[in-house]
Amino acid sequence: MKKALITGITGQDGSYLAEFLLEKGYEVHGIKRRASLFNTQRVDHIYEDPHVEHARFRLHYGDLTDTSNLTRILSEVQPDEVYNLGAQSHVAVSFEAPEYTADVDAIGTLRLLEAIRFLGLEKKTRFYQASTSELYGLVQEIPQKETTPFYPRSPYAVAKMYAYWITVNYRESYGMYACNGILFNHESPRRGETFVTRKITRGIANIAQGLEKCLYLGNMDALRDWGHAKDYVRMQWMMLQQDQAEDFVIATGKQISVREFIRMSAREAGIELEFSGNGVDEKATVTSANPETAPAVKVGDVIVKVDARYFRPAEVETLLGDPTKAKEKLGWVPEITVEQMCAEMVASDLDTAKRHALLKAHGHHVSVSKE
Numbered sequence: 225m226k227k228a229l230i231t232g233i234t235g236q237d238g239s240y241l242a243e244f245l246l247e248k249g250y251e252v253h254g255i256k257r258r259a260s261l262f263n264t265q266r267v268d269h270i271y272e273d274p275h276v277e278h279a280r281f282r283l284h285y286g287d288l289t290d291t292s293n294l295t296r297i298l299s300e301v302q303p304d305e306v307y308n309l310g311a312q313s314h315v316a317v318s319f320e321a322p323e324y325t326a327d328v329d330a331i332g333t334l335r336l337l338e339a340i341r342f343l344g345l346e347k348k349t350r351f352y353q354a355s356t357s358e359l360y361g362l363v364q365e366i367p368q369k370e371t372t373p374f375y376p377r378s379p380y381a382v383a384k385m386y387a388y389w390i391t392v393n394y395r396e397s398y399g400m401y402a403c404n405g406i407l408f409n410h411e412s413p414r415r416g417e418t419f420v421t422r423k424i425t426r427g428i429a430n431i432a433q434g435l436e437k438c439l440y441l442g443n444m445d446a447l448r449d450w451g452h453a454k455d456y457v458r459m460q461w462m463m464l465q466q467d468q469a470e471d472f473v474i475a476t477g478k479q480i481s482v483r484e485f486i487r488m489s490a491r492e493a494g495i496e497l498e499f500s501g502n503g504v505d506e507k508a509t510v511t512s513a514n515p516e517t518a519p520a521v522k523v524g525d526v527i528v529k530v531d532a533r534y535f536r537p538a539e540v541e542t543l544l545g546d547p548t549k550a551k552e553k554l555g556w557v558p559e560i561t562v563e564q565m566c567a568e569m570v571a572s573d574l575d576t577a578k579r580h581a582l583l584k585a586h587g588h589h590v591s592v593s594k595e
């Protein structure tokens with residue numbers, strides 16, 4: 225039985241990857257940070273009681289900032305594959321916490337690679353690094369592919385650039401099977417609530433059900449190449465099953481703006497919108513609303529507004545990936561379109577919002593956290 229160790233298992237990708245590997249028959253180990261709450265919502269459905277014999281899913285307390293802990297877990301587990309998905313992954317937050325982001329995202333990667341080498345696992349353990357389209361930042365070529373030069377635009381992206389190159393360096397220096405997946409944005413109903421797609425689908429669903437009045441956003445002109453996390457974790461595994469370690473761009477090859485994603489999400493909830501203003505002072509007004517799916521919304525309501533608080537000190541305006549290498553060498557093509565993904569996210573958030581609205585109608589307190 226193959227063993228995999230996943231950092232970031234409580235996150236979006238970690239949870240889908242753990243599911244995928246369990247289905248493939250792996251024993252799956254994950255590193256979880258200590259928190260004052262359980263924080264295992266995304267993996268509760270695959271959790272196995274460690275007291276059960278032959279449990280194939282196991283969580284270890286750990287942190288990418290803690291070398292001795294990482295070394296001990298690696299030594300105990302002796303994994304065939306390590307997926308380094310753990311990170312302070314929010315670009316805007318990286319401007320607020322740049323040093324921490326560098327410690328986790330850059331040096332955390334080095335700590336893992338060095339622990340693998342120190343333990344003499346460099347010929348046994350294959351290593352996947354969660355690299356990112358944010359490396360392209362101020363884009364030097366459209367679309368972006370494996371050979372496009374990097375120009376990172378945030379402390380997050382600069383930290384991930386170190387992680388990218390240290391992964392390449394350990395491959396070249398020590399013959400490790402170590403590779404980078406340069407993944408473009410990917411989303412799902414499990415996406416963190418403060419990333420723009422989930423903020424939109426959740427916000428629209430809450431507004432439709434009367435739990436919120438207005439959604440405040442930053443740059444609506446930003447263009448992204450959005451895919452579904454399920455398609456992208458399959459590719460993470462495929463990258464570790466080759467004869468030779470190589471780096472791959474993973475993307476859909478299509479892009480839309482944040483504004484278009486808002487329009488698409490609203491339509492899924494039965495709301496039609498008209499945008500007015502100019503990006504800095506823009507709003508979206510309701511022109512029609514389905515009383516069944518959006519009972520709390522009326523024609524003329526302003527339900528989306530720009531708030532400059534969400535603008536970033538340096539922005540990545542446009543990202544569009546070219547996944548040709550992944551298609552030709554690995555036969556990978558994304559199966560879920562952005563429209564299907566958006567529909568799944570809105571349906572899931574509407575379901576939650578309806579339950580919350582019902583609780584509220586019966587006098588229970590419902591807290592709707594917002595950023």
Ligand code: NDP
Binds near residue numbers: 231310354406411
């Ligand atoms: P999430 O933010 O959903 O998950 C991040 C995970 O990392 C969480 O499990 C989090 O734990 C964990 N983590 C954070 N800090 C530490 C730390 N100090 N030590 C150990 N673990 C830590 O991210 P995604 O699942 O969306 O992304 C997975 C990886 O892929 C990340 O590295 C991200 O940067 C990268 N990436 C993501 C893309 C995307 O569009 N989703 C695109 C390209 C790259 P906790 O739950 O405790 O916070």
Ligand code: GDR
Binds near residue numbers: 442482541
């Ligand atoms: P990104 O994702 O920065 O691309 O990083 P995010 O969803 O945060 O932003 C995408 C674009 O939307 C604009 N935007 C807003 N973003 C947020 N979060 N909140 C807002 O209110 C808002 N309004 C507009 C942003 O300015 C940006 O242009 C994600 C993360 O998953 C990274 O870890 C990963 O590496 C990259 O994708 C690829």
